[in-house]
Amino acid sequence: MHALASLMPFYNAMAKGVKPEKMGLAGKKEGQLYFQCMDPERITGGGTAVFKVKKVL
Numbered sequence: 001m002h003a004l005a006s007l008m009p010f011y012n013a014m015a016k017g018v019k020p021e022k023m024g025l026a027g028k029k030e031g032q033l034y035f036q037c038m039d040p041e042r043i044t045g046g047g048t049a050v051f052k053v054k055k056v057l
Helices: 002-015
Strands: 032-036 050-054
Touching: 002 032, 002 050
Parallel strands: none
Antiparallel strands: 032 050
16 A cells, blocks of 8 residues: 555656656656655565556557
8 A cells, every 4th residue: 555655646747748757767768667665664674665667558
């Protein structure tokens, strides 16, 4: 659930046509966005999840 909350601002921006490069979250391939999940350290001990998001037509 934390990952979904982290994703929403980026999802909305990409849906409106904002490029990942403009947000400073671009990957090596054009149109891919990378972000980290807010980690509830008290549960996982500090692990980090990185997500790749790309727009699919």
